[in-house]
């Protein structure tokens with residue numbers, strides 16, 4: 001397992017840490033990321049009204065997967081994550097989808113080895129790829145892209161590292177005023193600087209997905225969404 005991925009996996013595999021993080025994560029209307037999750041579902045639905053296979057990588061409790069399985073009632077979902085604590089929680093939170101969801105534990109830098117199938121119509125990940133950097137991040141994108149069906153969607157909702165000092169200062173000054181009140185989040189190690197918006201867009205291109213945009217952005221969080229070519233020629 002590559003180094004940065006290994007250290008993130010170790011942190012999230014600690015049951016006490018993962019449970020504390022889950023307890024502090026905003027729910028319902030307090031969760032400001034519900035908007036970009038629903039935006040992604042709508043954007044996909046416009047061009048792919050009936051995706052068959054949806055995969056959520058580093059899915060945690062399965063928040064993104066829930067939104068997509070509600071939006072696409074005929075789709076089958078694959079939940080994957082490295083943490084057994086998250087598996088336990090996701091089995092509860094996704095129970096209402098019954099046998100529409102398969103669960104597989106594994107590392108996001110080895111998706112095939114983790115049991116993620118190919119011909120994926122929508123591959124999403126959220127709040128996890130910032131643990132990777134450089135070649136690990138590009139490698140994740142390359143493998144994710146290679147698992148997509150023709151015309152499949154690659155969606156990443158994640159926190160990015162600032163590229164501009166002045167804007168970083170401005171954002172830091174105001175962003176807390178817009179955050180939902182939350183219990184103290186347990187701190188965990190990050191490799192700073194986090195990958196930038198440009199690093200993610202490079203990753204999409206490395207994955208062969210050049211039809212990509214940042215569909216939503218708030219301070220340091222971005223919704224990246226891209227569509228693979230519909231055929232090798234297009």
Ligand SMILES: C[S@@+](CC[C@H](N)C(=O)[O-])C[C@H]1O[C@@H](n2cnc3c(N)ncnc32)[C@H](O)[C@@H]1O
Nearest residue numbers: 008009012058059060082083107108126127128
């Ligand atoms: C901040 S949580 C986000 C969970 C979920 N995607 C969401 O947005 O609600 C980060 C998730 O990434 C998972 N994770 C961290 N490193 C990983 C790795 N190397 N491979 C697979 N999952 C990983 C953690 O177990 C955790 O569930």
